[in-house]
Amino acid sequence: MTHHSILKPLLLLCLAGAPLLAQADGRSPWPDSPARDKEQYEPVKMPPGFQIVVTEQEGPVFADARGHTLYTWPVRQLRNGPVGERKGAPSCDGTKYTENAGLMSPYPAGFELPEVATRPSCIDVWPIVVADQDAKPVGKWTIVQRKDGISQWAYDGYALYTSVLDAKPGEVNGAHTQASGEVGVRKPAEAPSMVPPQFKVDTNLVGRMLLTSDNYSVYASQQDAPDRSNCKGSCLDAWKPIEAPAYAKPRGEFGIIERSPGIRQWTFRRQPLYTHVGEPTKKMYGSDVPGWYNVYAQYTPKPPADFTVQDSPTGLVLADKAGKTVYVYNCADDALDQLACDHPDSPQIYRFTVCGGGDPKRCVERFPYVPVSKGVKSDSLLWTAMWIDPMTGKEAKPDAPGALHVWAYRKRPVYTHYRDRGPGDMTADQWGEFYGYRNGYKAFWLRSDFGRGA
Structure with missing residues (x-):
């Protein structure tokens, strides 16, 4: 990998001769056998x-009795105004919008939305979590009254x-917690x-x-x-032990060891913890330094065997089995309810416009689908195989004429992209509107050294 840390020579001084990182091939961010530990809450x-x-x-995540994930829509500022819901004031309702709202420059309001005859309302896509008549608030769980008279559960x-x-317990297909640009x-x-309190977990x-x-x-x-730090002397020029204050106490999988009299260091699953000196x-x-690795509360399952991990000039990207960078498509329309348009059930004209000038x-x-190889399966809820009619962009019946698996x-x-010639090429990253976040494509970043991921 191309290294961007100006501190690398200094970092290697304290680790000369250290064993190689326990990653699958020197590129994969997943260990050879990712631990099955789950994050504690x-x-x-x-x-x-x-x-x-x-x-x-x-x-x-919080879920209902079926195990279906719960979602919120916190208000945020777009180019020309706020969108979303404020505390205690739900606005997702049964209105079926037919025109864009003009929240995203340079498009003025008033253009007709695609497929208006079948466009769902907000609550068609985002069903309300209804509170029973005798429901009682508990802690941060409260009940808000909607304008339509329905009592709705709220959290914080x-x-x-x-x-x-979301059809199965544990699925989170409605939205995610990563940065999403303008959407x-x-x-x-x-x-x-x-x-x-000294830590947080980031997706x-x-x-x-x-x-x-x-x-x-x-x-x-x-x-x-386990429970013992061997980073001493010159190693401490590059690695800073994360010290635990005198009042701190072990919590869950976080423990505390004494490095020296009066100096206490945090551990996680008995691993002493550090930060990298001078790192943004x-x-x-x-x-990148042999013998050092990022700490995860849990790993996602590895992608199916049709995928590889490749170095790019600015980080690690997921690629197909030929090494071509994989891209995800992002889309949200500009109606007041801000419905996503990145799923095959949604209007495909947005994607057809940005990837082929309207021509499927x-x-x-230009953006071929990543095919499923015979016999390759997924054991993850994140990765599934589907049949697609490429001329409509919609789901198709298995083995239907012209359908792709x-x-x-x-x-x-x-998807992959036709201009990418070799492993690590990523000519279509940020392809589309607002750097690929609003209506466009982003590389499937596993590690982006200079920008935001997918």
């Missing part, structure tokens, strides 16, 4: 009928919904992770990565023993 009082489910990518003030895209998306209702496409509360990556060393926030340069044939030539991530097909 804080005990939370909940009303009857709710639970916490530890999902494959988002970690602990924000009204709760489920997604029609006014919903978010899974995250349950609080069991971490001391990326590899798993739930541990950060300090001020957003610095957390590392562990293969040279350490949320970067992962320290994992040009689209499939393709891989989908979170029930959205994934």
